[in-house]
Amino acid sequence: MMSERKVTAVDPTEMERQRVIMQRIKENNDIDYQRSGNNKSFHIITFGCQQNNADSERLKGMLMHMGYEETDNRNTADVIIINTCCVRENAELKLFGNIGALKNLKKDRPDMVIAVCGCMMEQEHAVEAIKKKYRHVDLVFGTHNLYKFPELLERSMNEKYTLIDIMNTDGIIVEDIPIKRDEKHKAWITIMYGCNNFCSYCIVPYVRGRERSRKPEDVVKEIEALAADGCKEVTLLGQNVNSYGKDLDNPVDFADLIRLVNNIDGIERIRFMTSHPKDISDKLITAMKDCRKVCEQLHLPFQAGSNKILKAMNRKYTKEEYLEKIQKVKAVMPDISLSTDVIVGFPGETDEDFEETLEIIREVEFDQAFMFIYSKRKGTPASEMDLQVNEDQKHKNFDKLVKLQNEVSKKLNDLYLGKIVEILVDGVSKKDSSKYTGRTRTGKVVNFSGEGDLTGKLVNVKITEIHSWFLNGEMSTNN
Numbered sequence: 001m002m003s004e005r006k007v008t009a010v011d012p013t014e015m016e017r018q019r020v021i022m023q024r025i026k027e028n029n030d031i032d033y034q035r036s037g038n039n040k041s042f043h044i045i046t047f048g049c050q051q052n053n054a055d056s057e058r059l060k061g062m063l064m065h066m067g068y069e070e071t072d073n074r075n076t077a078d079v080i081i082i083n084t085c086c087v088r089e090n091a092e093l094k095l096f097g098n099i100g101a102l103k104n105l106k107k108d109r110p111d112m113v114i115a116v117c118g119c120m121m122e123q124e125h126a127v128e129a130i131k132k133k134y135r136h137v138d139l140v141f142g143t144h145n146l147y148k149f150p151e152l153l154e155r156s157m158n159e160k161y162t163l164i165d166i167m168n169t170d171g172i173i174v175e176d177i178p179i180k181r182d183e184k185h186k187a188w189i190t191i192m193y194g195c196n197n198f199c200s201y202c203i204v205p206y207v208r209g210r211e212r213s214r215k216p217e218d219v220v221k222e223i224e225a226l227a228a229d230g231c232k233e234v235t236l237l238g239q240n241v242n243s244y245g246k247d248l249d250n251p252v253d254f255a256d257l258i259r260l261v262n263n264i265d266g267i268e269r270i271r272f273m274t275s276h277p278k279d280i281s282d283k284l285i286t287a288m289k290d291c292r293k294v295c296e297q298l299h300l301p302f303q304a305g306s307n308k309i310l311k312a313m314n315r316k317y318t319k320e321e322y323l324e325k326i327q328k329v330k331a332v333m334p335d336i337s338l339s340t341d342v343i344v345g346f347p348g349e350t351d352e353d354f355e356e357t358l359e360i361i362r363e364v365e366f367d368q369a370f371m372f373i374y375s376k377r378k379g380t381p382a383s384e385m386d387l388q389v390n391e392d393q394k395h396k397n398f399d400k401l402v403k404l405q406n407e408v409s410k411k412l413n414d415l416y417l418g419k420i421v422e423i424l425v426d427g428v429s430k431k432d433s434s435k436y437t438g439r440t441r442t443g444k445v446v447n448f449s450g451e452g453d454l455t456g457k458l459v460n461v462k463i464t465e466i467h468s469w470f471l472n473g474e475m476s477t478n479n
């Protein structure tokens, strides 16, 4: 059973201690630079979800404070970090391929540091595998002690064997870790860590620990500082943002939090993910409607259409309850773009059960669905369930689902033709440098031609062409 305990008080001196170490490493790197004329560099490979991306931004922030600069070239990097995911089996396979490929680099340049961190390192068998088979790894750490990275880096540089530091306690939040964000005009803001839901297929609660919320004043302070620096869009991040605040001494819920963020000058768009259907309250739906800056977009994973499967998944809602929440949201925000996650082939799923998944896809009409074939995760209740679905069946149904969803997405995209939409410009398109690229409030990617430096600006664009994964347009005279 999960614990009801509160978040352990954060030791305010902890980050101070790490700052002293960062300064020490920086001084050493500066001396090296004066000697060699070359800056030390780092390369981070990130797998998994936005939580891991947010963690990688913190690692980058810390490394830059220590005088390292980022490089795309792993062959020359002085520090390589692999930030791992273990939500599905293929994530694990990819990791070991990547670590193996670094062996020769370490042989040629023994002074470089190879570190592996993230969710998968919270699993004993994965750490054991590294200890036994991948001895060229210098440092292994987990998700709860990321803030200790400067100290661990310094220690690992002085140690011959793999340094392993996995913290068992998950009850702390350390504020003020430096963050290096890739973009200035939009930012991911972690508002809470961990998950208490224990969906029976999912490894996340075991590797990310229990839910703990940052204080609202810390979240607001961070966003105010970003807004002052030109940030226009924030995505509030957590495994289940709807249960934000339940563990705080002065409870503030997620609906209250988005109202606070909505009041911050300079911020123009608010998104959030992920929402759990069981926790979407009427209060939240009203706040979404009232807050102008909350975008018309909601990611609401339903996972499966059959009540039998939902129960076995421990999702704590029925198909009918899910559809009712969707109706409520659509009633107040008719233009909302919906997205979802779906799992195909959960143990015991029959063709009739799967048919109910297709029914939800047809009925709700999601703009986008992230579709996954069920992957057995050691240590989760579902991995012990009878009636694991055979691979052929899973793949056959998966293909059916993808085909149906593509039709729905296409149909919804077609509605954009000729419309004028507001775009927050991300920059020049990577595929076509004559075009800018950005997103609508509903999260659609739009490419368009435009004059001047538009990155980070909000512009109106008329949609002229529809593709499956993006739309094309031209700047509207209405700007």
Ligand code: SAH
Binding pocket: 087, 088, 201, 202, 203, 204, 238, 239, 240, 274, 275, 276, 301, 303, 341, 342, 343, 372, 373, 374, 375, 376, 377
């Ligand atoms: N907290 C979020 C996201 C969790 S992980 C949420 O609850 O929605 C992202 C997605 O991965 C999940 O929504 C689920 O669809 C999928 N997933 C998780 N465990 C899985 C497994 N064992 N096999 C296949 N897909 C899985």
Ligand code: SF4
Binding pocket: 195, 196, 197, 198, 199, 202, 203, 204, 205, 239, 240, 276
């Ligand atoms: Fe996993 Fe469920 Fe938690 Fe999402 S809500 S992270 S699917 S246990």
Ligand code: F3S
Binding pocket: 047, 048, 049, 050, 051, 052, 084, 085, 086, 087, 119, 120, 203, 204, 207, 208
């Ligand atoms: Fe993967 Fe960890 Fe996210 S397991 S999906 S990176 S929380």
